[in-house]
Amino acid sequence: MKPAAFEYFRPVSIEDALRQLAGFAPEGKLIAGGQSLAPMMNMRLARPAQLIDVNDLTELAYVREAGGWLRIGALTRHHELAASALVRRHCPLLAQAAQTIGHYAIRQRGTIGGSLAHADPAAQLPLVAVTLGVRLHLRRQDGERTVDAGDFFLSAMTTALAPDEMIEWIEVPKAQPGEAAAFRLFNRRHGDYAIIAAAATVECEGGTVRRLRLGVGGAAAVPQSLRTLAEAARGRLADDGWVAEVAQAAAQQVAVEEDARVSVQYRRELTELLVGRALGRALTRLRA
Amino acid sequence: MDRQSITLTVNGRNFEFAAEPRKLLSDALREDCGLTGTHVGCEHGVCGACTVLVDGQPVRACLTFAIQMEGHEISTIESVGGHGALSPLQQALHETHGLQCGFCTPGIVMTFEAFLRANPDPSEEEIREALSGNLCRCTGYQNIVAAIRLAAARIRESA
Numbered sequence: 183m184k185p186a187a188f189e190y191f192r193p194v195s196i197e198d199a200l201r202q203l204a205g206f207a208p209e210g211k212l213i214a215g216g217q218s219l220a221p222m223m224n225m226r227l228a229r230p231a232q233l234i235d236v237n238d239l240t241e242l243a244y245v246r247e248a249g250g251w252l253r254i255g256a257l258t259r260h261h262e263l264a265a266s267a268l269v270r271r272h273c274p275l276l277a278q279a280a281q282t283i284g285h286y287a288i289r290q291r292g293t294i295g296g297s298l299a300h301a302d303p304a305a306q307l308p309l310v311a312v313t314l315g316v317r318l319h320l321r322r323q324d325g326e327r328t329v330d331a332g333d334f335f336l337s338a339m340t341t342a343l344a345p346d347e348m349i350e351w352i353e354v355p356k357a358q359p360g361e362a363a364a365f366r367l368f369n370r371r372h373g374d375y376a377i378i379a380a381a382a383t384v385e386c387e388g389g390t391v392r393r394l395r396l397g398v399g400g401a402a403a404v405p406q407s408l409r410t411l412a413e414a415a416r417g418r419l420a421d422d423g424w425v426a427e428v429a430q431a432a433a434q435q436v437a438v439e440e441d442a443r444v445s446v447q448y449r450r451e452l453t454e455l456l457v458g459r460a461l462g463r464a465l466t467r468l469r470a
Numbered sequence: 471m472d473r474q475s476i477t478l479t480v481n482g483r484n485f486e487f488a489a490e491p492r493k494l495l496s497d498a499l500r501e502d503c504g505l506t507g508t509h510v511g512c513e514h515g516v517c518g519a520c521t522v523l524v525d526g527q528p529v530r531a532c533l534t535f536a537i538q539m540e541g542h543e544i545s546t547i548e549s550v551g552g553h554g555a556l557s558p559l560q561q562a563l564h565e566t567h568g569l570q571c572g573f574c575t576p577g578i579v580m581t582f583e584a585f586l587r588a589n590p591d592p593s594e595e596e597i598r599e600a601l602s603g604n605l606c607r608c609t610g611y612q613n614i615v616a617a618i619r620l621a622a623a624r625i626r627e628s629a
Binding site for chain 1: 490494497513518521527529532533534535538585599600602603
């Protein structure tokens, strides 16, 4: 398995990269960690005519505070997300999810911008992005814009990114006091993409739910934030009965697409199980 | 696409050769640098056999184009141990029967050279999680885990 031929470019600045991207659109492609793009190229599922390597743009690799948000540069690697004190403290859901991506060596290379732009339906970071309501800052040669995660993922491997646009950074809302998060996924082999993944944050006051955010990935073409269900949780007593009720409702409400490999029924059962476990874990953390 | 001149720094030595940009690092190491200790298994990042270190971090050589690695320090299995001498992890793999055919071993050794530097006292669970990125089809993983634990203990003692 060898990739098809391509021309290689190694820009020295963001402007340089955007100029090349605009010049080669729609044939050129950015490569960051390459942990999804390179296998696709090896299998010839992707054959970009030009490859624009942004790995030298270390000005795109950072985590910093920006008011009530954490701003994270697109070239930040998964292992940095998992280990960053800022991410663990302010966006624990993101740190936990990043730790489950692929394998040790994969996490050393893969980047948050790459994972979001690749938009695999079962990937961890797109799920966290829609669950938390992340904002993505996109840049092109002659402009920039900010897009909400809910508007960014259009379909499987398809995003709102124009061919000449790149993700420059994302902003993740900081966790509130009295909030805990948990991420759970199931796959047949450790490190594979999830068959179902569940992401949850629960904010409580005196045992009562103030805010729930709940997302499910792997079920359909894009990860889903279960907003109606989350809104109904406000003011409920956060006990085991509530967890079971939310898990059942999530399994019924989540949109599931048929797949030759995994039945709809099985994905719904996994949704109930994993949402229940994620909520249970988040509540345990809150009580600790 | 035309071949271009590429210079790689591998195990502290410079290798200059001509190759297309699409040449994978795994192939360049074996064919252009003559370093055949890096093994090529699945060629899509699943098996871990081709794992090498780039600037000290474990990387799948089959998911990296050689041309991307100009200006970086690559370490392969040939840099581990020395003539007639085994690294602590190699010695431990030998003693605990942590390999049979040995095809996956270079990738495991390179992964854990980096892992044990970053995590000198890992739990068994952490070892197994890290080892999940390296497929072994002969021995099962018990003896490999035992070897990593033994090597970690010896490295800690000698530190």
